[in-house]
Amino acid sequence: MSDPTPGDMKVTPRKTSIWRNLSFVWVVPFLALAVSLGIAWQSFADRGALIEVSFENASGVVAGETTVRYREVVVGTVEDVRFTEDLNRVVVAVRVDNDVAPYIDAEAMFWVVRPEVSARGISGLSTVLSGVYIEGAWDNVPGDPAQSFVGSDTPPLNQPGRPGQRITLATDDGTTISYGSPVLFRGVEVGRLETPRLSADGRTVLVDAFIDAPHDSRLTMATRFWDTSGFELSFGASGFSVDFDSLASLVTGGVSFDNVYENGEPLPPGYVFTLYDEESVARRNTLVRGPSQGVPFTIQFSESVEGLEAGDDVTYQGLEVGVVTDIRSRILETQSGPELLLLVGVSIDPQRMGLPTDAGAEETVEFFRFAVESGMRARLATESLLSSDLRVELVVLDDAVPTTLREVEGEPPRLPSVESNLSDFTATAEGVLERINALPIEEVMQQAINLMNAVEQLARNEDLQRVPGSTVALLEDTRALVGNEAIQAIPAQIETAVNDLTALVAEVREGGAVASLNSALASLDEAMVGINEASKTAPALTRNLARLTEEDIPAVLAELQGVAQTAQDLKLDELVASATATLNSVDALIAQEAVQGIPAAVTAAIEDVRSIVAEVREEGAVEALGSSLRNLDRAMADISVASQDAPALTANLRQITETDIPELLAEIESVARTAKDLELQALVDSATSTLNRVDALVGSEETLELPGTLNDALTEMRLALVELREGGVVENLNATLQSASDAAGSVAESVEDLPQLTARLERLVAETETVITSYGARSDFNTQTLSALRDVQNAAKAISELARAIERSPNSLIFGR
């Protein structure tokens, strides 16, 4: 191979135009660049929206690994896990896919899915190996995307996009319910409970529940919830039974509900259901609100509340309107020292009192304020006749002492209470028991035993063996006698007699004596009114009398004095002496004791008369008295007028005396002289003798006996009056009633004895039957005896029925009903 010689190839410089020589291969790097940029842009564009979810803790959440799922489909990844600024919570930054980002609005919820093994089953098993993931839930309507969310550690019950209704239950005890407990409707799970929480005031435990559609449409005001937690043991005649709803409710508790009546009212917003302890309580309790939602009141009782417990009913005329919530005591400082009060707290359901559904405490208290002023009071009452359990009863009393609802700031209003009539019930029951206890049962038994012994001895007697022959005849007679209609009719007659007696008593009662007495008293009252009116005219009469006395009488007296002086000259000494003697006789008469007894008799008579004023009402004596007083008044007025004429009269009289009398005297003197001549002495003697005879008459024993007779007459009259008064209708009525009462008592006593008599008769019959049986089952004697005894038994039954009839209604003896 020869050495190559350098060629003369001309090397020309390369064209400067870079584009002409540009190789096609340059497409490749630009393509690569474009593809890379495209990938970068795509991954940037597809990285999705960043949201932040805060959790209590981030247990199991790992940045870059933990996924976010929606309906178990991965829609995002946790990018970052950090704390909030105050380190209280963990913030998980999640990159979610763009296609679901628009749906994640403020309604969205996130929770961590962890493996969970509970009584309701195993969930989240896939996360055992793969780690936890975050489950999200949101509705299918795009909304305004939100950035921050608060996640929970447990799945929320009401997830967005899940139809149903969220309700709230209230209960007193939250120990038996827990998160996730099932809500059952006729044993089918239709919802779940959330975590129980305490109410703001701490009185109740509230728990939210979510009822899935379509079961939530069953919720109405008629819905009652009850606790089905645990199991129920019952041991009875049917054996031992264990009852529980489901394994889940056994372990975690459960709640069932049902409607206690159809077509319940729809639920108002914010309605809180009451969770009852037992189904029977829930079904029985028609209170719309439970004790925790009722309006609290307190009642102060001054008597023992033994037998009253929390949970007892509060009734209004038998309708349950509330429950007793608590019973407590309190020291009240009074002026007379501390006083112990018994306060019973009650919870009243406004709706049971007829108030509107949305009535709150204000309306309820207002209603009770009015009701208390109208007479509503609380009192204790027994649940039943035999038990000592009490309940609180709201009653409206017409005669209640007026009071008001006592309202103190910071505590429930206090309803006024009244004494109950519990003690009467107890006393009555005790009386009944004591009476039963006092029945002479033992004696009766002893007598029965004695009777049986006697009968037995009789039956063993050999003489009795010979008796049947003659006994048959005797029994036939007896049978005829017993079968006699007259004897059968005896009870009817007794009943008729009792009815007659009853009618008699009723007649006496309806006789109207009392009414008469009342009308008499009314008349007396009227009479007193008349007297009063009449006494009003007395002052005028008195005034007339005074005027008469002061003005006219002196003049009259002066004139009369003149007349007297003139008359003094007249010779009347003997006449005077005779008159004196007569007066002496009269004085002696008066001095007699019998005469002195007259005033007392008259006084007594006056008293009697006074006592019968009421009975002489018809005659209008008082009116007559009044009118007579008025007449007297008029008469006195006439006297007054007349007395004004008296001076003239006396002047005339004086003139007559001064001028005419001397003449007259002269004439008289002459006449006297003439008379003296005319055996005046004889005349005087005769007059004197006449007076003496009068004196003798007056002084005679017959005349002396006259006062005694008068006295006797007055005494008799008084006795008659007393008799009239004391023998009045009232006493007769009383006596009659007393007799009737005695008769009723006697009947009652006899009735008391009737059962014993009946029992003894029945025992006797039974024993006798036993004895007779020993004589042969089919013998003639036996048959006869049996039939006779049956008759006796029938008679005894008739008497027994009568006794029972009287016993059932002893009142019929008295009232005839």
Next chain:
Amino acid sequence: MSGDGMANAERAQPVLTARKAGLVGCAECGHVHPKGTPTCSVCGSGLASRDSASLQRVWAWLIAGMVIYIPANVYPMLRTTTFGATQESTIVGGVIDLVDHGSIGVALIVFVASVIIPVSKFIAIAYLALRVQRGKPGTSTHFHLYEFVEFIGRWSMIDVFVVAILSALVQLNFVASINPGIAAVSFALSVAFTMISANSFDPRLIWDAPEGNPV
């Protein structure tokens, strides 16, 4: 072909190239033809004294390879799902994980094959291309460098092969499954582009001096 020539050329300065000798060598079989011969009489391939577009192709492929190398490192190479937990790892992340697990040897292999070799290739090719472009005459060291780059380029595919084998073998559904990520494709493309770039380089340009500066 030209092993002896190269050895001689190292020792004899200045080098007499075929071009200066008025000849043209076949790039495939090495047979030397007189200048002007269009095709090789031995193997039939086209003959050219110098490939005038060589540098353009080198740069183009090199840039493409470098561009595509970026996502190969940013995006995950492997998506490993173990018991439902998916873990994505990039190349460097995988190396760090391996170091954390104590597999320093494996980590070293992966690191050399996936990072050092590609980056060295970029640098080496760029260095050679720049040197040719600036008209500096090369030495035998440069040629050895080129040969080394061309030789080592294929070994960069070891990562891609591992990913491919793992993806094919480890498909145990839930327990464990491995899927290639975007970076696997990117890395494979990057290695391929780099190899094409290296192949596009006409080593004869190493010996050329620029015009007006004949050695």
